[in-house]
Amino acid sequence: MLLTKNNLGDRSDRIYDAIVVGGGAGGLSAGIYLQRYLLNSLVIDKGKARSFWMQELHNYLGLSPDTPGRELLTQGKDHYLSVGGDYLNAFVEEVTDEGETFLVKVKVGRKNSIEHTFRTRYLIAGSGIIDHLPQLSNMQNVFDYAGYNLHVCLICDGYEIADQRVGVFASSEAALGVADPLRWFTPEITLFTHGQFSVSPEKRQHYENLGFTLIETPIQQFVGQHHQMTGVELIDGTVVPLEAGLISMGSRFHTDYLEGLNLEKKGNNLVTDDMRRTSHPRVFAIGDLKVGLNQVVIAAADGALAATQIWRDIRRVEGTRRVRMRSAA
Known part of the structure; x- marks a missing residue:
C-alpha cells in the first residue's frame, strides 16, 4: 500500500518483518523478495536515488541501453506495490534498537511535515550515497x-x-x-x-x-x-x-540514522558478510553503503541476498507457523 500522511494510522500497530531504508534498485529488489517470501515489509524512500540521475543504463542486462534510471525505479516501485508491500516517501531520522525490534523515526513531507514511528524486526539500509x-x-x-x-x-x-x-x-x-x-x-x-x-x-x-x-x-x-x-x-x-x-571527489554516505547502532565500518562503508548482514545480526546493508562494487545490478542482487537471509532467520524461529496461518485463513 502506498502510505501518506492521511493513512499512516492504518499501520500504527504493525510490527514489520523488515523495513528497507531507500527506494533505489537495491531497496526495491529487497522489498520485492521480502514480499515474495510472504513477509511484510515497508520501503521508506526520501526520493532521488543515485540511479535516478542516470540518463541511460548501458550495462544492465536485459534493458534497452537507452533506459533511464528513473524508468527502472518507477517499474521497480510498481512491482513492489503489486506484491503487497508498503511504500512511504519520507526521511528516516533515527533508528533505535529496542531489543527484539527497532524503532524507526521518520519525518513525512517537506512542507508541514509530521513525525511518525514504525517498528520492525529487521532493518535493511539501502539509503545510498550522493557523489560530490x-x-x-x-x-x-x-x-x-x-x-x-x-x-x-x-x-x-x-x-x-x-x-x-x-x-x-x-x-x-x-x-x-x-x-x-x-x-x-x-x-x-x-x-x-x-x-x-x-x-x-x-x-x-x-x-x-x-x-x-x-x-x-x-x-x-x-x-x-x-x-x-x-x-x-x-x-x-x-x-x-x-x-x-x-x-x-568522493561521496556523502546517507547513514546518519544508523549512528546509534555502532556498526562496523571500513572507511565510510559498512562491513557485511556474504549475505549483506552487518555487525548487528538484524541489520543489513546493501548497494553503495556496503564495502564492494557500486553498480545498479550489484545493488539489485544485494537486495535479494539480504531479503533471503532475513527469510531464513525468521523461518528458523517460526518454522511453518505462517503456512498454517495462511491455510487457516
Whole structure:
C-alpha cells in the first residue's frame, strides 16, 4: 500500500518483518523478495536515488541501453506495490534498537511535515550515497553535464569514454589515482585539481612519465551544449578541449540514522558478510553503503541476498507457523 500522511494510522500497530531504508534498485529488489517470501515489509524512500540521475543504463542486462534510471525505479516501485508491500516517501531520522525490534523515526513531507514511528524486526539500509561534484559559482553548469558525459564511476562508464580526451576532476592527490586504471580505456587524460590541493613532486613526475597533463588553475565553467561537455574554461579564460569527464571527489554516505547502532565500518562503508548482514545480526546493508562494487545490478542482487537471509532467520524461529496461518485463513 502506498502510505501518506492521511493513512499512516492504518499501520500504527504493525510490527514489520523488515523495513528497507531507500527506494533505489537495491531497496526495491529487497522489498520485492521480502514480499515474495510472504513477509511484510515497508520501503521508506526520501526520493532521488543515485540511479535516478542516470540518463541511460548501458550495462544492465536485459534493458534497452537507452533506459533511464528513473524508468527502472518507477517499474521497480510498481512491482513492489503489486506484491503487497508498503511504500512511504519520507526521511528516516533515527533508528533505535529496542531489543527484539527497532524503532524507526521518520519525518513525512517537506512542507508541514509530521513525525511518525514504525517498528520492525529487521532493518535493511539501502539509503545510498550522493557523489560530490566540482563546486563552481554556477552549479547548474555542472548539473547540465553530470550524468551525461561527465561521469562518476570508472567501472560503470569506462567503456563510454574509451579512446576519448578525458578530464579527471579530483578533490585530493589520492583521488587522482583513478587516472591509473583509466589508462586501460584511454591514454588521453588531463588532470584537474581546481586549485584545491597540491600535488607532490613524486606524483607530478609519475603523471608526466605517463604523458598526462596536470592543470592546477581553478575552473570557471564547463563548456558544451545539449548536455554534452566539450571542454573546460579556466578562470584565466583558457579553454581545455575535452570529450568526456570523470569526477573523483568522493561521496556523502546517507547513514546518519544508523549512528546509534555502532556498526562496523571500513572507511565510510559498512562491513557485511556474504549475505549483506552487518555487525548487528538484524541489520543489513546493501548497494553503495556496503564495502564492494557500486553498480545498479550489484545493488539489485544485494537486495535479494539480504531479503533471503532475513527469510531464513525468521523461518528458523517460526518454522511453518505462517503456512498454517495462511491455510487457516
